[in-house]
Amino acid sequence: MSSGISTWVFAEELEGKPSDGTLELISKARTFGDVSVFYVGAGSDEAWNALGGHGATAVHHLDPGDTLPSGPAAHALAALVTDADVVLFGAGNTDRDVAGRVAAKLGRPVVSNALDVTVDGGIAVHSEILGGTLGITTAITAEKPALVVTRPKAFTAEPTGGSTPPIEVVGLPDAGRANAASVIERHVEASDGPSLEEASVIVSGGRGLGAADKFEMIHELARLLGGAAGSTRAVVDAGWVPYSYQVGQTGKTVKPSVYIACGISGAMQHIVGMKGSATIIAINKDPDAPIFALADLGIVGDVHNVVPQLIEALKARS
Amino acid sequence: MNIAVCVKQIPDPATPYQLDGENHWVIRPNDQVLDDTDRSGVEIALQLAEATEGTVTLFSMSPSGSLQGIRQALAMGADKAVLIDDETLKGADALTTARVLAAAMTREGFDLVVAGTESTDGYSGVMPQMMSEILDVPCLSFARKVEAGDGSVTIERQTASGYNVVTAPVPALITVTAGIEPRYPTFKGIMQAKSKPVTTFTAADLGVDIESGQTIQSVNPVAARAGGSIVEDDGSAFEAIVELLEQVKVI
């Protein structure tokens, strides 16, 4: 059980709440010992309850207002964790910004893409490299704290029913020139239906769809299956769908019951984000597409034929 | 505006990567290519330099080899390159890389640093942020759009739920996603790249100490997921999907 290891978890508020990723990290960290959370955002009683309810024993709260949080958050966090054993970060953009800055400030390495962390007999990180083809274990030999950036869904969030922890307010520190960066507009690019992280069915579209307006059939199929629509980075970069759709190494990691890949080649950076799906179906006109190597059912065919036919068949059933 | 762009030469991603048996580091051949993810950074730097009559300098830490990857970035239009090529930097972690690149940039001077969000071969995804701390500049990360004017830089920063508009005075560092479409080198660009200045430093020249706080203990192949059945579509393949969806009780 508890090995008396003290762990900090970095948390950026997402839509007024701690993210699922934060609750996953706290759930893991409490198996090591005490868990302090460094929370960046407006904060709320609901947020504090969620953190405590997953095992946080203390919360340090920084509200950055309109200052870009990474510089000042790293400055404050670096000062707080000097006696900690482990600091865990999620894979979010701000997580990575703060992890990098804290590391440079403290002169400690960061181990990224962690799928597991062990603390018995020294701190070691398990991760996968080269597109998930090799698993490696890295021992952190530097002085503490060990800084670890984890993959999404590496751990499972499990409530403990714990009470609200004490909240310590952290003032915005002067982090030098980094404080001069500010957020001047915030835009939410919402999609309807369940979120990618929660959906039990995901229908994803890739460049094989050919054009932005063809993405509509991906949405329609997802709706019919009560699922969510996802995508590759290629179509996010092309501006067909927002970044929030992106599945893969630099997007979301998903583990639905069914993942349907439409016009997706199966690049290793995409696969690392969806290979944990229980059942994978792929539709691609190229019989040599790498996605077929991991598909439970592979259809060699044109998405413009197969997907509309599937949609009609599902409509006919309902 | 004088712009420093981080670029990386990597083994061709189309070829299988190999690790050396002793330290488990990626073996780097003499011919390495420009990491595709850096092309967007070079592109945005060229656009900003063109708009402000500035210069674009490439910074790269890697064995020079044939310089193929560096020439590819010079051929896009960058003015010159600064390389740190040093046998003792083999296997350097992200923090050492950041220290080395930051030291070279400080020596050469810059208004804006541009980097990719992560490399294709190592993808630790924290090196630019480490540089920003060492250089004491704001880090405007994950930019899908960049504008610079009057001593400031403004980006659209990708967030989990959309994007934010973020601005900062220069000097600053930005990391760019692949959303910015890179230009193709012209024939003239390729010819000119051959004679553009390339300066090389060692870690000692830059006064950077090399230390490592991590060691790879073990490496094991990850079991590949087994493939299933493949159906050639003859107009009825959708039925196989319906059947499977029924089987797994999604419908």
Ligand SMILES: Cc1cc2nc3c(=O)[nH]c(=O)nc-3n(C[C@H](O)[C@H](O)[C@H](O)COP(=O)(O)OP(=O)(O)OC[C@H]3O[C@@H](n4cnc5c(N)ncnc54)[C@H](O)[C@@H]3O)c2cc1C
């Ligand atoms: C550092 C880094 C990080 C990355 N992160 C991610 C990430 O998080 N997520 C991600 O997805 N990618 C990521 N990528 C990009 C990744 O390498 C691939 O470029 C991308 O996944 C390809 O997307 P795609 O499959 O849509 O396009 P393509 O690779 O172009 O594939 C299109 C496929 O569609 C098929 N096709 C074409 N027409 C049809 C048709 N009519 N019917 C059926 N099939 C058709 C083709 O045969 C082809 O297989 C990353 C890359 C790098 C370097």
